[in-house]
Amino acid sequence: MLDQITRNKKVKVxxxxxxxxxxxxxxxxxNTRNFIREIVDNIKIEPNPQKQLISLSIGDPTVYGNLKTSNETIEAVIKAARxxxxxGYAPAVGYQNARQAVAEYLSFDGAEYSYEDVILCSGCSSSLEMCITVLADPLKGQNILVPRPGFPxxxxxxxxxxxxxxxxxxxxxxxxxxxxxHLESLIDYKTAAIVLNNPSNPCGSVYSEDHLRKLLAIAYNYQIPIIADEIYDRLVFPGHKFVSLASLNSYVPILVCGGLAKRFLVPGWRLGWVAIHDPIGAFDHGVRQGMVKxxxxxxxxxxxxxxxxxxxxxxxxxKFFDGLIDTLVENAKICYEILKTAKGIIPYRPQGTMYMMVEIELEKFPEFKDGMTFGQxxxxxxxxxxxxxxxxEIPGFMRLVLTVPQNLMEEACDRIVDFxxxxxxLS
Incomplete structure (x- = not known):
């Protein structure tokens, strides 16, 4: 067979x-690494056979079946299918009416978009990939700034x-x-973008307008665009307000990433977007066309x-969104109230999203060398x-997911306290 190929192609072998x-x-x-997978794979997940495994690890709100998308969302898909x-194939950037719907959804509190500002993607991770790729050039040795702790x-x-x-x-x-x-001290002439995650995974924090304006001032001063990961956009708890970075009418060019996954409880549907907010036209010199490409x-x-x-x-x-918030708020309250009674850990009350961070005072647990051995x-x-x-990227903490049924939330937290x-x- 090889001889036949080489004769036909006139290739000398x-x-x-x-x-x-x-x-x-x-x-x-x-160079592609899944950092959560690398860590989790090194943890021997061998649960106590006498107790039901309760996983507070995966940021998929559909796992336990207690949180379901709305009937209206399901009916919309059924209607589209019928x-x-x-x-068939759509334009690579998405159907115009779909892009227009996203533009209208994102146009609030002073932010304004047209369908031409929106590109639809295969989930928010695809949106982030597109934004990082269009702004940062490895051939120029460029870097991006990302939060710590932050999603890997x-x-x-x-x-x-x-x-x-x-x-x-x-x-x-x-x-x-x-x-x-600290953020400002990291900026150099090769910094291509700042990544902002608000509301935050894993922290559950929701930033105030004043804090966001201070970040925008730094970005404006150094002329660095921002990638705003707002996948948890309106998942905020009472007493707090989600402020989209684009609503603050700064002169900073921003790529806003989002999608249906979290707020609409459909992560597997893989519908994300990038919304281009650029009042000064800084992205008109190639970035907009680069996004299309x-x-x-x-x-x-x-x-x-x-x-x-x-x-x-x-x-x-x-009422669907209110019900979801009510569930998350109640679970966050349960977690906080139970875990604050435990010795050696400090729960941080979240302001939104689906997560809570808990600090482990490792010096109080001398038998464990790090958070991984503690968790195992x-x-x-x-x-x-x-x-x-x-x-x-923050040793000495653990992240809890707040989307499990309430009885399992209580049971898990009681077990953590006992542990x-x-x-x-103990030494």
Whole structure:
């Protein structure tokens, strides 16, 4: 067969020099790492067989079946499927009416978008990938600034294409506000973008308008665009307000990332977006066209959901969103009230999203060298699984998911308290 191929193609092959056939992997593949997976895979998940495993680790609100999307959302998809008009390819950037629906959904509190400002993507992670790729050039040795603690997808997406990541600190004692002095100290002439996650995963923080304006002032002073990850946009608790960065009418160009996944409880539907907020035209010199070109790599997002999204965004009732917030608030209250009675840990009350951060005073648990060994032992003894802070670049913490049924939330927290009190200062 090889001889036939070489005769037809007139390719000379030295059979005497042939060795094992080895296909080299690309640098992009080699540089791609799932940092949560790397950490979790090193934790031996062997729960106590006498206790039901309660997983507070995965940020998928649909896992336990207690949180479901609205009937209006389901009916919108059924209607789109029956119409049969959304089974083919859409424009890579998305159908115009779907983009217009997203533009209207995002136009509030002074922010204004047209359909031309919106590109639909395959989930928010795809939106973030597109934004990092269009702004940061590995051939120029550029870097981006990302929060610590923060969701590790930013690092995964950046380093896979050879872009360096620098971490700016968040301050736990100040409701996880950005350490603005630290952030500013990291900026250099190769900084291509600042990534902001508000409301925050994993912290559950919701930033005030005043704090956001201080960040915008730094970005404006150094002429650095911002990638605003707002996937948890309106998942905020009473007494707090979500402020979209684009609503503050600054002169900073912003790429806003979002999607249906969290607020509408449909992460598997893979419908995200990028909204371009650029009042000064800074993105008109290639970034807008670059976004279009990048969207053409995957030929667009889920067309069936695109067909349904105008109805989803307009018809989903407020009582559905209120019910979701009520569930998250109640679970956050349960967690905080129970966990604050434990020895050696400090729960931080969230202001929104689906998560709570808990500090582990490791010096009070000398038998554990780090948060990973603490978490592994908690699985073995109590069958409660939380992600260690190492997943988010902040050792000595753990993240709890607040979307499980209330009875399991209470049971998990009681077990955590028992575990902490049992191992406190045990050597």
């Amino acid at each position: 030295s059979k005497s020099k042939r060795g094992p056939w080895k296909v080299e992997v690309s640098s992009t593949a080699k 119409e049969g008009a959304f089974n 997808i930013y690092r995964t997406l950046a380093e896979s294409i050879g872009v360096k990541v620098k971490y700016y600190d968040l301050i736990p004692e100040k409701d996880w506000e950005i350490d603005l002095d 990048l969207s053409q790599r995957t030929i667009g997002s889920n067309t069936l959901i695109q067909g349904a999204i105008p109805s989803i965004l307009k018809a989903s009732p407020q 032992k908690m699985i073995e003894e109590e069958s409660v699984f939380c992600l260690p802070g190492e997943c988010f 902490c009190n049992r191992h406190y200062l």
